Amino acid sequence: xxxxxxxxxxxxxxxxxxxxxxxxxxxxxxxxxxxxxxxxxxxxxxxxxxxxxxxxxxxxxxxxxxxxxxxxxxxxxxxxxxxxxxxxxxxxxxxxxxxxxxxxxxxxxxxxxxxxxxxxxxxxxxxxxxxxxxxxxxxxxxxxxxxxxxxxxxxxxxxxxxxxxxxxxxxxxxxxxxxxxxxxxxxxxxxxxxxxxxxxxxxxxx
Numbered sequence: 574x575x576x577x578x579x580x581x582x583x584x585x586x587x588x589x590x591x592x593x594x595x596x597x598x599x600x601x602x603x604x605x606x607x608x609x610x611x612x613x614x615x616x617x618x619x620x621x622x623x624x625x626x627x628x629x630x631x632x633x634x635x636x637x638x639x640x641x642x643x644x645x646x647x648x649x650x651x652x653x654x655x656x657x658x659x660x661x662x663x664x665x666x667x668x669x670x671x672x673x674x675x676x677x678x679x680x681x682x683x684x685x686x687x688x689x690x691x692x693x694x695x696x697x698x699x700x701x702x703x704x705x706x707x708x709x710x711x712x713x714x715x716x717x718x719x720x721x722x723x724x725x726x727x728x729x730x731x732x733x734x735x736x737x738x739x740x741x742x743x744x745x746x747x748x749x750x751x752x753x754x755x756x757x758x759x760x761x762x763x764x765x766x767x768x769x770x771x772x773x774x775x776x777x778x779x
Contacts, residue, residue: 577613577660578594578611578612578613579591579592579611579612579613579614579615579617579618580592580593580594580596580597580609580610580611580612580618581609581610581611581612581618581621581622582597582600582601582607582608582609583608583609583622583767584601584604584606584607584608584609585597585600585601585604585607585608585609586599586600586601586604587600588600588622589622590615590618590619590622594611597609597611608766608767608770610766610771613657613660613687613688613689614660614688617716617717617718620717621766621767644765646671646769647671647711647713647762648671648672649671649672649710649711650671650672650710650711650712650713651668651669651670651671651677651699651702651703651710651711651712651713652668652669652670652671652712652713652714652764652772652773652774653666653667653668653669653692653695653696653698653699653712653713653714653772653774654666654667654692654695654714654715654772654774654775654776655688655691655692655695655716655776656691656776657687657688657691660687660688661685661686661687661732661738662685662686663682663683663684663685663686664682664683664685664686664687664688664690664691664741665679665680665681665682665683665691665776666679666680666691666692666694666695666698667679667680667695667774668695668698668699668702668712668774669773669774670773671713671773674773677702678698678699678702680694680695680698683740683741683744684737684740684741685737685738685741686732686738686741687730687732688716689716689718689719689722689728689730690728690730690732690741690745692714692715692716692718692719693716693719693722693723693728693730693745693748694741694744694745694748695714695719695774696712696714696719696720696723696761697723697748697751697752698748699712699759700712700723700751700752700755700757700759700761701751701755703757703759704755704757708759709757709758709759710759711759711760711761711762712759712760712761712762713762713763713764713772713773714761714762714763714764714772715763715764715766715772717763720761720762720763723752723761724761726749726752726753727749728745728748728749730745
């Protein structure tokens, strides 16, 4: 069964949230300066579209509501992202130099996990990597859920623990332990896709 996705269109013929790629494509194909992205959950799509967490159904018709984003990209930083096939499904992640796109670290495909778990692991891997380098660089992620988990030092995934998911849960447990036993000075910031385009670690899968 194909994984369910939610497509956010910030710039297109009719901005909004769409449930199929065909609907999304109709809004962005041939549209100059189109901006769009797929999300694994409805909640993430709504938060990304509105910019303030309000649901799409409560927004007035017309232009989408956005927070005014005034900050600029800190290019001397690390960006992380996840590649998924299914949610839950196969998960991999990487961290790159935000300015150059050079891959700094990566994890090969994990048989089964979730997008948010991969994002969480990527951020923690980034923190550990930068600590080894003695660096206080910023880490960017486009997952507010994963950023929240890291700051809470606890991942609240609902993925069942069983033989199939044992490996990713072992990584999650180790990452949580690292957060609980290490200090870090690195800012962890949200990558504003709607203003800056796709995060530099993006796998390019829509």
